[in-house]
Amino acid sequence: MKTMHVVRFILILCCVSSFSYADTMNISTLLQEMTAIKQDEVLFKRTLDEGYERAVLCVHCHGEDGNSKRDRIPNLASQNSQYLFIQFEHFANGIRKDYVMSKLASGLTAQDRLAVALYFSEQTVKPRDQAINVSESGARLYMSNCIACHGKEGHGSAQYPRIAGQPYAFLEMTLLRFMNADEQRQNSPMTSVVKHMSAEQLKEVAAFITNMP
Numbered sequence: 019m020k021t022m023h024v025v026r027f028i029l030i031l032c033c034v035s036s037f038s039y040a041d042t043m044n045i046s047t048l049l050q051e052m053t054a055i056k057q058d059e060v061l062f063k064r065t066l067d068e069g070y071e072r073a074v075l076c077v078h079c080h081g082e083d084g085n086s087k088r089d090r091i092p093n094l095a096s097q098n099s100q101y102l103f104i105q106f107e108h109f110a111n112g113i114r115k116d117y118v119m120s121k122l123a124s125g126l127t128a129q130d131r132l133a134v135a136l137y138f139s140e141q142t143v144k145p146r147d148q149a150i151n152v153s154e155s156g157a158r159l160y161m162s163n164c165i166a167c168h169g170k171e172g173h174g175s176a177q178y179p180r181i182a183g184q185p186y187a188f189l190e191m192t193l194l195r196f197m198n199a200d201e202q203r204q205n206s207p208m209t210s211v212v213k214h215m216s217a218e219q220l221k222e223v224a225a226f227i228t229n230m231p
């Protein structure tokens with residue numbers, strides 16, 4: 019997988035801009051398809067194998083087991099598959115912007131995106147080695163502002179992403195983007211959630227979340 023992945027990674031970066039986002043199937047149809055795949059044991063296994071193959075394009079940054087290699091890159095392991103899949107739509111349609119992810123999202127077929135989302139979702143997130151201190155107010159802020167959607171444990175649900183255990187730098191960067199209504203993450207319900215919070219409070223809550231198992 020290793021040598022292949024370097025070659026294919028370079029290939030995708032060079033060529034992907036010539037692909038077009040040609041999948042016309044809408045997102046809810048595709049999410050229904052994802053549910054159907056999960057319910058069929060044989061098909062599910064086959065799709066995970068396909069996802070493993072496609073993951074060759076991702077492991078350089080997100081890790082072979084979905085535990086990210088760098089602090090500004092999110093873990094994909096244990097994330098809910100629906101959320102992972104929807105983020106591809108967001109990168110492809112410009113609601114969310116990232117140089118590499120936006121190109122990748124437009125280059126993969128719908129089947130590829132379903133398969134990698136399922137593959138990474140089935141991996142297990144591992145705690146990171148980070149020396150980040152948690153304050154009491156970080157915990158309080160989480161309990162009063164975040165559990166309604168992300169849950170007491172930060173594990174999310176089919177509708178909301180898991181945030182527990184994401185790298186601190188990713189969380190801080192993301193929350194500040196929401197606060198500043200940054201064009202890299204537009205149209206997010208998070209914008210109104212964090213608008214009454216200060217940058218300091220967002221850092222405290224990020225420190226709490228990154229330490230959640």
Ligand code: HEC
Pocket residue numbers: 072073075076077078079080090091092093094097101102103105106115116118119122134135179202
């Ligand atoms: C060159 C590094 C790189 C590669 C290769 C890469 N990613 Fe990413 N990915 C990122 C970064 C950086 C972000 C965070 C972007 C942001 O929010 O600014 C990200 C975000 C994501 C997200 C959103 C996750 C979340 O919690 O918000 C998903 C899903 C994702 N990547 C899937 C993939 C998949 C699947 C592949 C392979 C097909 C892939 N990525 C390849 C760097 C990469």
Ligand code: HEC
Pocket residue numbers: 092159160163164165166167168177178179180181189192193203205206207208211212223224227
């Ligand atoms: C009203 C529901 C709601 C509340 C309350 C909420 N969130 Fe969110 N959050 C969402 C949704 C929906 C998303 C995904 C949409 C998006 O990426 O724009 C999200 C995304 C995120 C992300 C990005 C995850 C990723 O992997 O890209 C972070 C980090 C986050 N929330 C942290 C928080 C924190 C911290 C709080 C409390 C201060 C909070 N959220 C409160 C709904 C909520």
